[in-house]
Amino acid sequence: MRKTIWSMCGMCTVRCPIRVEVEDNKVKWIEGNPHLLNRALCGKGAAGPALVADGERPRQPLIRSGPRGSGRWDEVSWDTAYDYIAEKLHAICKEHGPESVMMSFRGGPFGDMIKAFIHGLGSPNFTNHDSTCGRNVHHASLSLYGLGRTDLIYDIKNSKHLVLFGRNILASLRVAEVNQVLDMLDNGGRLTYVDVRPTLTGVKASRFFRVRPGTDYALALATIHELIKAEAYDKEFIERFTSGFDQLVEFIKPYDSKWAAKECGIKQNHIMEFVQELAEDRPKVIFHPGWMLSRYSDSFYASRALHVLNILMGNLEVEGGQIIPKGPGDFGYKGLQSLDAQIPKPTQKRGDGVGWKHLHFDKGPGLFHLFYETMVTKDPYPIKGVICYRHDPLTCFPDPEAQKKALDNTDLLVSIDAHYSEFGWYSDVILPECTYLERDSMIAAQKGPKPRLIVRRKAVDPVFDTKPVWEILKNLADRLNFGQYFPYNTIEELWEWQLKNTDFSIEDFAEKGFIPLGDKPFLIERDKLASKIKTESGKIELVSKKLSDANLPSLKPYESPQAPPEGQFRLIFGRSPLHSHSHTINNPILHEMMPENTLWINKRIAAKLGVSEGEYVDVSSKDYGGPIKARISEQLHPEAVYMVHGFGREIPLQTRSFNAGLSDQKLMSGLLDKMDPAGGGLCLCECFVTVKRSTKNPKRRVEL
Numbered sequence: 001m002r003k004t005i006w007s008m009c010g011m012c013t014v015r016c017p018i019r020v021e022v023e024d025n026k027v028k029w030i031e032g033n034p035h036l037l038n039r040a041l042c043g044k045g046a047a048g049p050a051l052v053a054d055g056e057r058p059r060q061p062l063i064r065s066g067p068r069g070s071g072r073w074d075e076v077s078w079d080t081a082y083d084y085i086a087e088k089l090h091a092i093c094k095e096h097g098p099e100s101v102m103m104s105f106r107g108g109p110f111g112d113m114i115k116a117f118i119h120g121l122g123s124p125n126f127t128n129h130d131s132t133c134g135r136n137v138h139h140a141s142l143s144l145y146g147l148g149r150t151d152l153i154y155d156i157k158n159s160k161h162l163v164l165f166g167r168n169i170l171a172s173l174r175v176a177e178v179n180q181v182l183d184m185l186d187n188g189g190r191l192t193y194v195d196v197r198p199t200l201t202g203v204k205a206s207r208f209f210r211v212r213p214g215t216d217y218a219l220a221l222a223t224i225h226e227l228i229k230a231e232a233y234d235k236e237f238i239e240r241f242t243s244g245f246d247q248l249v250e251f252i253k254p255y256d257s258k259w260a261a262k263e264c265g266i267k268q269n270h271i272m273e274f275v276q277e278l279a280e281d282r283p284k285v286i287f288h289p290g291w292m293l294s295r296y297s298d299s300f301y302a303s304r305a306l307h308v309l310n311i312l313m314g315n316l317e318v319e320g321g322q323i324i325p326k327g328p329g330d331f332g333y334k335g336l337q338s339l340d341a342q343i344p345k346p347t348q349k350r351g352d353g354v355g356w357k358h359l360h361f362d363k364g365p366g367l368f369h370l371f372y373e374t375m376v377t378k379d380p381y382p383i384k385g386v387i388c389y390r391h392d393p394l395t396c397f398p399d400p401e402a403q404k405k406a407l408d409n410t411d412l413l414v415s416i417d418a419h420y421s422e423f424g425w426y427s428d429v430i431l432p433e434c435t436y437l438e439r440d441s442m443i444a445a446q447k448g449p450k451p452r453l454i455v456r457r458k459a460v461d462p463v464f465d466t467k468p469v470w471e472i473l474k475n476l477a478d479r480l481n482f483g484q485y486f487p488y489n490t491i492e493e494l495w496e497w498q499l500k501n502t503d504f505s506i507e508d509f510a511e512k513g514f515i516p517l518g519d520k521p522f523l524i525e526r527d528k529l530a531s532k533i534k535t536e537s538g539k540i541e542l543v544s545k546k547l548s549d550a551n552l553p554s555l556k557p558y559e560s561p562q563a564p565p566e567g568q569f570r571l572i573f574g575r576s577p578l579h580s581h582s583h584t585i586n587n588p589i590l591h592e593m594m595p596e597n598t599l600w601i602n603k604r605i606a607a608k609l610g611v612s613e614g615e616y617v618d619v620s621s622k623d624y625g626g627p628i629k630a631r632i633s634e635q636l637h638p639e640a641v642y643m644v645h646g647f648g649r650e651i652p653l654q655t656r657s658f659n660a661g662l663s664d665q666k667l668m669s670g671l672l673d674k675m676d677p678a679g680g681g682l683c684l685c686e687c688f689v690t691v692k693r694s695t696k697n698p699k700r701r702v703e704l
Contacts, residue, residue: 007513016176054587056420058430059465062081063080082476086476104386110441115339116338132294135681154322159184161278172574190207192205192208193205217301217305223271232275290302290303300681326450369397415430432465434458437458443506449521450517565688569688574644595656600643601631609691616694618696624669
C-alpha cells in the first residue's frame with residue numbers, strides 16, 4: 001500500500017518542499033509540495049530517488065589506511081569511527097586548544113546543529129563555502145543597510161522590471177523563484193539580463209546586454225549616473241532614509257552612458273532606453289544584487305552598485321520590490337529552541353582573522369579560505385582539525401593542490417557526506433550520511449513574506465550502513481564530553497525539545513508538510529521603516545562608516561579589467577539546471593542526461609583555432625589542463641571561454657564521473673588568496689587559460 005511522506009528535497013541547497021509516495025520501502029513518485037509549488041520540481045529533484053539505489057557512495061564508515069588521497073581505506077564500524085575521531089580531537093584540544101579545530105557547513109536551514117557542535121567543542125571556528133558564493137553580496141548589503149544578504153528578499157511576481165547581472169535564475173534555480181519570474185513575464189513585466197554569454201535566462205529576457213567580461217560594475221555605474229542626471233529616482237526616499245547622496249552624485253559624474261557603452265562593448269542608445277524603462281517602472285523594479293558573485297576583483301563594488309540602484313528606485317518594502325522577510329515573531333508566534341543558543345560562545349580569536357584582523361567582515365561563518373594561511377603560518381594558532389559537513393572545499397575553492405599543501409599541516413580531516421567528495425577522498429575519516437530520502441532532519445523556521453516551520457521526514461529506510469547527521473553529532477558530542485548540549489537520543493526527542501516553547505507538535509506537520517505562520521504577507525509602513533535599518537547611523541549608508549573605518553572606499557573608482565594575454569582567454573564558469581555543483585555529477589540519471597561539461601568558444605575564435613562543434617580542444621593553465629569537447633557559440637564574448645562547474649572529478653569509485661570533463665577550479669592556479677579586500681569574495685573569474693585544437697581529434701581525411 002502506498003503512503004505519502006511530506007519532506008524536503010536535498011539535491012541542492014534550495015531544499016524545495018516535496019511530496020513523496022512510498023511503497024515497500026521504495027520511492028515510487030516524487031513531486032513538489034502541491035501547497036507551495038503546485039507539484040513543480042526541477043530535473044535534479046526528480047532524480048533524487050536514484051541516489052538511494054546508487055552503490056557508488058560511501059556505504060559505511062571509512063578510516064584512511066594509506067597516504068592521504070591514495071584511496072586506501074579500512075571499512076570500520078560506527079563505534080570504531082567515533083572513537084577514532086574522539087581520540088584525535090581530544091589530543092588536538094589538549095595540545096593546541098579547541099580553537100585549533102574548525103568545522104564547515106555547505107549551508108541551508110539546518111545549520112543550527114553544526115554551529116552547536118563546533119561551539120560546544122569550544123572553538124569559534126564555524127565556517128562555510130560562502131567566500132566562493134555570496135560573501136561579496138552579503139557584505140555589500142551590510143555596508144548599506146546593516147542587513148545581510150538573506151535579510152532581503154524579492155517580490156519578483158509583482159515586479160514590473162527584474163534586472164539580473166549574471167544571475168542565471170532559470171538555470172541556477174529555485175523552483176518557486178522561477179515560477180515567480182515566469183508569472184512576472186506573463187503579467188507583462190520586463191526582464192533585463194547582463195552577461196558575457198547567452199543563457200536560459202537570457203533567452204527569456206526582454207533585453208540582453210552582452211558585456212565584456214569584468215565590466216558589470218561599469219554598466220551599473222552608468223545606470224546610476226543616467227538615473228540621477230534624469231532625476232528619475234525616488235527623491236523623498238533618498239532624503240528620508242539615506243546618507244551620503246551628495247558624495248554619490250559627485251563620484252558618479254565621469255561614468256556616463258557613452259563611457260560605459262565603449263567600456264562594455266554595447267550600444268549607448270540601448271543603455272538610455274533601459275534607463276527610460278526604469279524611470280517608467282519604478283518603484284516596482286528589482287536589481288538582483290547577485291547570488292554567486294565571487295567573480296571579478298570589483299564584484300563587491302558591482303553588488304554594492306546594484307544595491308544603490310534599488311535604493312534609487314525606492315523599492316524597500318514595496319510591492320514588486322525588496323521585502324524584509326518576516327519571522328515567527330512578526331506574526332505573534334514564539335520561535336524554536338536553538339541548540340547553539342544554549343551554548344556559551346567561545347571567546348578566542350577566529351582563526352581566519354575575521355572580527356579582529358578583518359573588522360569589516362561579518363563574523364558569522366567568517367571566510368573559509370583564510371584558514372589555509374593560518375594552517376601554514378600557525379598565526380594566531382595552528383589549525384589541526386578540519387571537519388566538513390556536506391562541503392567539498394577541494395571542489396568549491398580554487399587551486400586544490402595549494403589547498404592540499406595547507407591541509408597537510410593538520411592532524412585530522414573528517415568528511416561527513418552522503419557522497420564521495422574530493423575533500424572526503426583526501427580525508428582521514430569518511431562518515432557516510434544517509435541520502436536525504438533516508439533521513440529525518442531537525443525542524444527549522446523559514447522566514448519570508450509568510451513564514452513557516454519546515455522539517456524533512458524520512459521516506460525510506462537506509463539501504464547501507466549510513467546515519468543522519470543529528471545522530472552522528474550526538475554520538476561524537478557524548479564522547480567529547482559535551483553531550484549535554486545535544487539533549488536528545490532520538491529525532492522525536494529533538495523535535496519535542498525544539499517545539500517546547502511553541503504551541504505546536506510534530507503532528508501539526510502532517511497535513512501539508514509544514515506549519516504556516518502567516519496567512520497574508522504585509523509590508524512595513526514607511527513611518528516604521530527606519531527602525532529596520534541596522535547601520536550605526538540608522539540611515540542607509542551610501543558612504544559606509546564601517547568601510548571608512550577599515551580604510552576602504554565606499555565608492556571605488558572604476559578600473560578597466562585586464563584583457564587576456566595573446567592566445568589566452570578569461571575562464572568563466574557557471575551552473576546547469578541538471579546539476580548542483582559537483583554533488584550530482586555521479587547521479588545515474590543526471591549523468592546520463594549530462595555526462596560531461598564542454599568548453600564554450602566564440603564562433604569567430606573557434607574558426608581561427610580550426611575547431612568545429614564537438615571536436616576536442618586542449619585547455620591549460622599553469623599547473624593543470626586536459627582535453628574537453630568544444631561547443632561553438634555566436635553570442636559568447638570573444639575574450640571568454642565558459643564551462644559548467646563541478647566536473648573533472650578524480651575519484652575512481654565514482655565510475656560515471658571519473659575523469660569526465662574538466663575541472664574549472666583546478667585551472668585556477670594561484671587564485672586561492674586572490675580576494676576582494678572589501679567584500680571577502682574570491683576572484684574566481686580572474687583566471688586566463690590557453691586553448692588549442694587537440695591532437696585527440698581524429699586526423700582529417702582527404703576524399704579521393
